Amino acid sequence: MSATPADRRASWFKGVLDLLVLASLTGGESYGYEIAKSLDAAGFGRIKGGTLYPVLNRLEEAELVAAEFRAAEKGPGRRYYTLTDAGRAVLKEQGAQWLAFDASVRELLAEGGVA
């Protein structure tokens, strides 16, 4: 009946992954592997390609990120993603909504004795 800790974490993560990807692009352009690495380094663990790329696709289709395929000096080349103005606006607006949600959760958990 109740979700396992891993399921629960995965479902939280899916709800916020698009915002995390947008946030990871605020420092400049990046590509899939680098984005996954920065999320891993932030403590989310390894992100599978099957999870990350559909989100990048959706963000690109919604014009929140722009993508450009660039040939590499060696190797097959990569798609580089940059944040668009619309992406920056969505990040600001929905990021603030998330923080408000997070604050409510924290408040209630604190009332429930969760430090």
Add this chain to the structure above:
Amino acid sequence: MSGEDTGTAGGNGDGDGNGNGNGNGNGNNTAYLVELASALRASGLPDERIDATVADLATHLEQTGTDAVEEFGPVGEFAGQLAPPDGAGAAENPVETWRWTADTYADEALLNRFGAEGWEVERIDALGRFVSRRDTEQVQQWEYRRELVSLLGREGLDERLAPDGWEACGNWLVYAWFKRPVAVREGPAAELAAPPPRPAAPGFRAAFGRRFRWTLAVTAAVIVAVAVTVGVLEGDAASGLGFATGLLAGAAVPLALMAVASWRTERARARADSEAL
């Protein structure tokens, strides 16, 4: 759940089903709760839980003065949420799964063919089959490559391939397979509008190509020829047979050790993969 899912509390009661807050939906609410209890019973929920749940909901409706259908939704759907069938977790896209096999002369071509139809290999099972899945609503294309690895280690292979989006998806003996979404190169263009029909599992000839069959035939012929030669030279057919048996047993031991080592590596990889998001 069973056949009652479109039933609403309206339709046979005294009200017209749209009472909202004035208590004129009471008859409808009662019918709704009766129907809900029967749906929960059909789903196997214990009676005491059903009684407690229904009593709780009745109090809620009384206190809020709302109509049951408006508050909780259609009775069948609500019953499904209160008592989801075993294994039903958060609403995920439906996924197809499939296991199939191929030799190392045919595997890359078949993997890429099926990958282009949306099949993602998750792991390789103990029988050496590719365990594949396909999201039926958001169909991504996948591409594959195979690399040789030593049983002692992968010498940084995963780290070298990762920047280009390659992830390990299976090990078997001295082979390691890698996958990546075609979206790494093509972005949204790599997504399929709908999943193509499920392919038939590759037949024996497709899965085990001519080169594999020739290799097998030549190996068997060499073993037979050597056994016959030993038998003729020693004038004893039994020693030829013994030699062939020894040869096969001698080859089987390192192969079995390799299989065990590779199976352990694959199991560890698949476990780590299942923890990734």
